[in-house]
Amino acid sequence: xPSTNTTVKDIYCPKCAARYDTDSILTLCDCGSPLLVxxxxxxxxxxxxxxxxxxxxxTMWRYREILPVKDEANIVTLGEGGTPLLPSAHIGNKIGMNxxxxxxxxxxxxxxxxxxxxxxxxxxxxELGIKxxxxxxxxxxxxxxxxxxxxxxxxxxxxxxxxAPFPFKVDxxxxxxRIELVDGTIKDCGIRAAEIAKDEGWFSFATLKEPYRIExxxxxxxxxxxxxxxxxxxxxxxxxxGGTGLIGMWKAFDEMEKMGWINxxxxxxxxxxxxxxxxxxxxxxxxxxxxxxxxDPHTLxxxxxxxxxxxxxxxxxxxxxxxxxxxxxxxxxMIEQTIALGSKEGxxxxxxxxxxxxxxxxLLDSGFIKPTDRVVVFITGNGYKYLDTLQEHLPSNK
Ligand SMILES: *Cc1c(COP(=O)(O)O)cnc(C)c1O
Ligand SMILES: [Zn+2]
Numbered sequence: 313x314p315s316t317n318t319t320v321k322d323i324y325c326p327k328c329a330a331r332y333d334t335d336s337i338l339t340l341c342d343c344g345s346p347l348l349v350x351x352x353x354x355x356x357x358x359x360x361x362x363x364x365x366x367x368x369x370x371t372m373w374r375y376r377e378i379l380p381v382k383d384e385a386n387i388v389t390l391g392e393g394g395t396p397l398l399p400s401a402h403i404g405n406k407i408g409m410n411x412x413x414x415x416x417x418x419x420x421x422x423x424x425x426x427x428x429x430x431x432x433x434x435x436x437x438x439e440l441g442i443k444x445x446x447x448x449x450x451x452x453x454x455x456x457x458x459x460x461x462x463x464x465x466x467x468x469x470x471x472x473x474x475x476a477p478f479p480f481k482v483d484x485x486x487x488x489x490r491i492e493l494v495d496g497t498i499k500d501c502g503i504r505a506a507e508i509a510k511d512e513g514w515f516s517f518a519t520l521k522e523p524y525r526i527e528x529x530x531x532x533x534x535x536x537x538x539x540x541x542x543x544x545x546x547x548x549x550x551x552x553x554g555g556t557g558l559i560g561m562w563k564a565f566d567e568m569e570k571m572g573w574i575n576x577x578x579x580x581x582x583x584x585x586x587x588x589x590x591x592x593x594x595x596x597x598x599x600x601x602x603x604x605x606x607x608d609p610h611t612l613x614x615x616x617x618x619x620x621x622x623x624x625x626x627x628x629x630x631x632x633x634x635x636x637x638x639x640x641x642x643x644x645x646m647i648e649q650t651i652a653l654g655s656k657e658g659x660x661x662x663x664x665x666x667x668x669x670x671x672x673x674x675l676l677d678s679g680f681i682k683p684t685d686r687v688v689v690f691i692t693g694n695g696y697k698y699l700d701t702l703q704e705h706l707p708s709n710k
Contacts, residue, residue: 316376316384319356323347323523326626334380337440339521346520346623348563349380349527357571365538370394372428372531378567379432380527386439388464390421392431393531397539397688402656403669407676411686413545415536416659418694422459422483424452424615424662425532425692429556432528433517434460443467446514448501450553450614451480452693457517458487469514471501477614479697497609499619519554520623526560533564536688537574544579545686547636549671551664552583552592553618555627557692562630579688581636583627584671586611589619590640592627597638601625612643612701613663615693637680645670647705653691655707662693663701 323332327345332338334349341347360377368374372393381387395417404412417425430453437445446469447457454470461468468489472480473496484491492508494501502518509516519525537544544565550558558581565578583592589609595602605620621627631638643663650666653659661669668689675681695702 316379316381316387317359318379318382319352319359319377320380320382321350321352324350334382335440337442337515338523339516340622344622346526346626347523349523351378351567353567353570357573360571362538362542362573372431372528372535375531375534379531380524381432381435381439383439386435388431388435388438388460390427390431390459390463392420392427392528393535395419395535397536398657398659400657403652406656407673408683409676409685409687411684412672413686413688414653414657414659414691415532415688416691417532418659418661418665418691422452422455423694423697424456425529425557426452426456427459428528428531429525429560430456430517430528431460433522433524434464434466436524437515438464438466442515444512444514445469445517446471446505446509447517448472448498448505450498450617451476452615452697453517453519454480454489454491455483455487455697458484458489462488469508471505471508473497473501477698478700497619498617519556519621526556526563529556529560530564530567532557533561534568536561537564537568542574543576544574545688546579547582547681547685547687548579548690549582549584549668549687550690551613551616551667551692552585552627553615554621555592555623557690558583558630559623559626562634578634581630581634582671582675583631583636583638584667585638585640586613586616586646586667587640587642589617591620592624592631593638593640595624595628596631601628603628613646613667614698614701615662615664616667637675639671639674641667641670641674649673650695650702651707654695659691660695661691662695662698664693665689665691668692
């Protein structure tokens with residue numbers, strides 16, 4: 313049988329330590345927590361030569377031995393991952409930073425880093441014989457599931473808020489998905505998706521409700537390590553919604569430590585959210601383990617309009633263990649920095665990327681970030697997916 317030489321072992325619950333095998337279809341743990349994938353790290357460190365990885369095609373499948381797909385034939389790919397790490401051309405100079413980098417995830421298929429997580433989740437769904445995928449989404453996740461489902465020959469249903477940016481409503485249909493709009497937040501979409509799933513037998517791809525999306529997102533951490541030659545940056549700034557990217561990268565750093573790939577301190581993980589929806593910064597400040605749901609969430613950054621997340625405690629753990637912080641920025645600051653990224657760096661970013669940049673400016677002002685720090689600002693999505701939102705804030709109208 314063809315294989316990926318995966319070293320996957322089993323699935324575990326980070327909350328109650330329950331274990332599950334990888335041949336069954338899994339959702340959340342019986343205790344309600346998201347599940348994580350475990351590997352045989354001794355074996356992985358024996359069979360992978362990290363310095364040889366660069367000779368493989370630069371997609372996320374480069375790390376296949378520490379990814380969960382068992383049979384190579386089940387990999388569903390559109391070339392996700394392998395995104396550039398861009399040193400700042402002008403902004404760094406202007407704000408006195410010599411080591412400022414942008415990780416431009418807008419280069420992924422369907423225009424955002426959602427391609428990594430959902431490419432992985434769809435591949436595993438195919439491997440496990442799942443046929444119908446449903447997802448509640450604020451936008452980018454829907455496009456990604458639709459694309460990978462189409463490629464895998466699976467059915468896809470997308471439930472999104474009526475006020476989602478219009479490109480998401482268009483590309484999902486072209487990618488073959490059935491689309492339903494709900495007058496409400498992503499949370500309401502989640503409730504509607506659960507109903508349809510139950511009535512019609514769809515499998516839910518809601519954030520963290522299946523264990524494999526994180527495994528795709530964690531490849532951002534592996535890529536960064538390679539791009540920094542295994543000397544990780546001091547700070548990572550990441551716009552946070554459901555938290556899969558933050559949790560995934562932190563898992564990747566932990567795995568690389570277990571395999572002896574990295575030494576020294578791991579990056580400080582910084583979560584940025586919006587003033588109008590900031591459950592994680594609020595919980596971080598209050599010192600709680602879980603984040604209370606945010607009432608009446610609003611922000612133009614659709615990916616950050618997530619009032620409550622099942623992985624809240626994992627995000628807070630990663631932020632605290634890493635010595636990081638969590639911060640909310642205003643929509644105005646986001647737009648201002650989205651314009652700066654475009655006009656000073658040539659990166660047409662989703663407003664979530666502007667949020668990362670706005671967070672950097674704040675943390676530099678407060679002294680949390682030193683001008684000498686090596687900082688990676690995540691641009692999680694492409695501005696082309698937000699044209700209707702962005703045209704309302706054109707620089708010429710300021
Ligand atoms: C989904 C999304 C986010 C939030 O990502 P999580 O990893 O779920 O926290 C941020 N930015 C963009 C552009 C997104 O689509
Ligand atoms: Zn559990």
